[in-house]
Amino acid sequence: MNKDVPVLRVQDLTKHFPAGRGKVVHAVDNVSFQIPRGKTFGLVGESGCGKSTCARTIIRIYEPTGGKVYLGHDDISILSQKELLPHRQRMQMIFQDPYASLNARMTVHDIIAEPLRAHGVFASRQEESERVNDMLAQVGLNREHASRYAHEFSGGQRQRVGIARALIIHPELVICDEPISALDVSIQAQIVNMLRKFQQEQALTYLFIAHDLSMVRYVSDEVGVMYLGQLVETCAADEIYATPLHPYTQGLLAAIPIPDPKVAREKRAAGLEGDLPSPIDPPSGCRFHTRCPHATERCKAEVPSLKDVGAGHCVACHLIND
């Protein structure tokens, strides 16, 4: 495959949910980004800003309301679910809650082998077993674990099972929706190291959704900040801390506790005031204007577009774009 074609390219992706009485939830609105092969795009933002919906629409758990999703050269957003089937194994998902996302009545072997069976990858039971055992070893579990049930495992072990299931059919794109949020810090590091190892070995491409900004900076090459269904800033991962431009990104950063008492004492900058407005009637103009300390009349009236302000650092803010 052509190296220059991104593994994932999302263009003006939109997902609305009906909210009754003719109203709609603007869960995702005109989101565009791309991820080159072997790279990680981190998606951050407050709860309810549309990160999971974005992921689920890309992978077609939800049907998009508008926009395009390209997997390599293929526009998968126009395919029917049936036409999509051969492409499904190219993209896999790892979920936040290892407890809820694994079937309690299936053995670990069956859980991990399921994608192989769904896509008819192996003919014989023996080949399948070998592949499953190999995968178990790669995620740091062993053969004996294969016949056990997910509820017998700790959170970290269950997340390993989830990773084994996602990677067993060699996907190109892996969407990780808060894969470590439910885990203890010591176990988080184990899982993140494992994801990185697989990425290096197999040139995997990740869409990584998380709350923890220092973790996102660490795992990602590029970061996108979402607010009320829209991307407000995208930039190289290191710049998100060094030079955050959007007032929302700045507020989010100020709100994040820093594990260093000296820095924490000096910080105490203004975080974000108020709650996320409803995505049913999102604010006019820039959606952040209701909480933005710098908002002007123009921000209330006019929607800012995501513009490159240099070296691929894009921001949607009237105050910066001029």
Added chain:
Amino acid sequence: MEPILEIRDLNTSFLTSSGEVQAVRGVSFKVEKGQTIGIVGESGSGKSVTSLSILKLLGSTGRIKSGSIRLHGEELIGKTRKEMRQIRGRRIAMIFQDPMTSLNPLIPVGEQVGEMIWAHDKSISKEERRARVLELFEMVRIPEPVKRLKSFPHEFSGGMRQRVMIAMALACKPELLIADEPTTALDASIQDQILKLMQQLQHEIDMSILFITHDLGVVAELCTHVLVMYGGLIMEEAGIDDIFERPMHPYTMGLLDSIPGLHQDKSQLLKPIPGSPPDMIHPPKGCPFAPRCSYACRVCLEELPPYRQVSERHRSMCWMLAPDAPSEGNPFKGIGSKGAVI
């Protein structure tokens, strides 16, 4: 000065069908006036059970097996349910991770906070009660408090519900507030608002806080002292700067190393703590962390180390701090052997 709370050698267990879960196995610490003490540690280390023991909220299977819990010198072990009810809320208040489970979904929040005030002061009139609730809502900065009195819990966002819980906890101006992961379920932005609020209120009503969390960032922002728990024991206790700058226990070091800092070199792998926490039905007889510890020697697996005082209010339980500990590969070489056993 007399501490507000003093816990000595607390042992708490649960009786389950698979055996006795030894959740807390000899915990001692003090809370002094104005302090905010953080309790950190992995899931299952005994943080919640320690705090639930203080209030005797252990359910039908939990039991304090031994130890002493003194509030201003007054022993709480052996108090009757009725006596404990008087202490809960009035002198020690508690807020939990999920406010929804602690609020009654069928009663307007204003009424629930009012009931809390009434329960502790039956002489107060209805008007006074309403005024007091309003005052509390303003104190925890609930917007449009008058309108909000009649709202039901489900009409509030998670952050606003947690504010209601804080209002309820503060209703009787407790001396000690126990907060068990009160912001874990919330967004960073809302967590930040709640933490700032708690800091302000602490100064306004002069209370001490026992704050349970697994987020070292939250600890750095809020706490004056930290207890690091593992396997039902306090591994290390220190002031906030010492914990981050001079950790004296391999477990604390492991926790600090496993989080990526703001300047973490991205080409380096993170340093996780290998393995997983012990089973508390069969806790290890030696140091509970020894099976995961890269410094562990034979003695660590055999025998529980004593606490050593490393500096003022900094103690740690690790064989590497003993005077006869090997100096080669010892992370505390030259420091530990000075510490007296306590």
